[in-house]
Amino acid sequence: MKIFNPQLWRKLSAFLRLDLRPPISSLPLNFFHSQASSLPFSYSLSRDSHLPANLLHSFPNQFSNLFCSQSLSKSDFRRCWNCNSSPSTSAPFLVCDSCRCIQPVDPSLDYFRIFGLDQKYDIEESSLEGMYKDWQKKLHPDLVHSKSKSEREYAAEQSSRVIDAYRTLGNFLSRAIYLMKLQGVHVDEEQTVSNPELLSEIMEIRESVEEAPDSQALKQIQAEVQERMKQWSETFAVAFKSKDIEEALNAIRRMTYYKRANEEIVKRL
CATH class of the missing domain: 1.10.287.110 (DnaJ domain)
Structure with missing residues (x-):
């Protein structure tokens, strides 16, 4: 693509270099050829050129009309x-x-x-x-x-x-978090524990792991932790199905800490 507005293109390039999201897909430029008349500047396109498929959606408003006047629809895919x-x-x-x-x-x-x-x-x-x-x-x-x-x-x-x-x-935990994301609910996995009951339980598990005399004792603790994870996984399933957001988030918090406890046990085994 040849752009005959160097200043505008430099601004656009600077913006794109700041886009740190994962790699995105591309689509052939034939989606944009029909919009050529709406471009605010002169350009030339080669037939085998490609642009990122969601490029338009990643631009701020001032760049949104650089390539065409309409967004790609689902039918384009x-x-x-x-x-x-x-x-x-x-x-x-x-x-x-x-x-x-x-x-x-x-x-x-x-x-x-x-x-x-x-x-x-x-x-x-x-x-x-x-x-x-x-x-x-x-x-x-x-x-x-x-x-x-x-x-x-x-x-x-x-x-x-x-x-x-x-x-x-x-994975049971990442699946739960992803389901909440699809529902527009953000899950903060680093949220500090504020529930006294959960905090006490976590401290108890940590002490048991640190004081475990051998691998047999660690495996026994691990079995108990995994059983609790299973129970809260079932709690999440019920809460999600009934659209009880608070209980679903509570279940995710529980599973998160049990998962971390299990990982600590695995390191010691």
């Missing part, structure tokens, strides 16, 4: 960047059914939808693992090492996102 075909089903569109090309990451696709799951806490982890392996057979970067640079980048991004989705949903 339901059409293959290579052959322009649409998927035949409502399944996650990570790979084109027609040309088998790996697609750009759709940021609106949550982790549950990637694996075809409902947004609920209780899931079958064995099914999750199977679907994860199926995706990796289609998305692993090694499978497209001879393809275009764009598709290699899409494969790396999609594969990384599927791995993150699998790790998040495969």
Whole structure:
């Protein structure tokens, strides 16, 4: 892209260098060609040029009209960047059914939808693992090492996102936190304990771990901690289903500290 407004482009470049978010996907510029007349400056675009798919959404207002006058819609991620075909089903569109090309990451696709799951806490982890392996057979970067640079980048991004989705949903605590995030509820994992009962229980566990005479004693403490984690995991499931936000957050706080206690025990074993 050639921009004939150096000052404006320098400001834009400076802004982008401050964007410290994880790598984002790209889409072909054919989405922007139809908006060429709305650009406020002269430009030239090559056919194989690419821009980040959610670039427009990352700009402050003063940059939002640099490339086009409208935002990308969800339908933009339901059409293959290579052959322009649409998927035949409502399944996650990570790979084109027609040309088998790996697609750009759709940021609106949550982790549950990637694996075809409902947004609920209780899931079958064995099914999750199977679907994860199926995706990796289609998305692993090694499978497209001879393809275009764009598709290699899409494969790396999609594969990384599927791995993150699998790790998040495969862990009871991170799954609970992610579900709350989808509901617009922020979970502060570093929040200081203020509940006297929980604080007393945590101190008791720590003392037991420090005073444990051998690995057998540590394993006994670990079994008790894991049982408590399971109980509060079940509490969260009920609270989330009934939309009791306070109780759900309380359960997450409990699970967080039991998880840390278990990690400390593992270090000592």
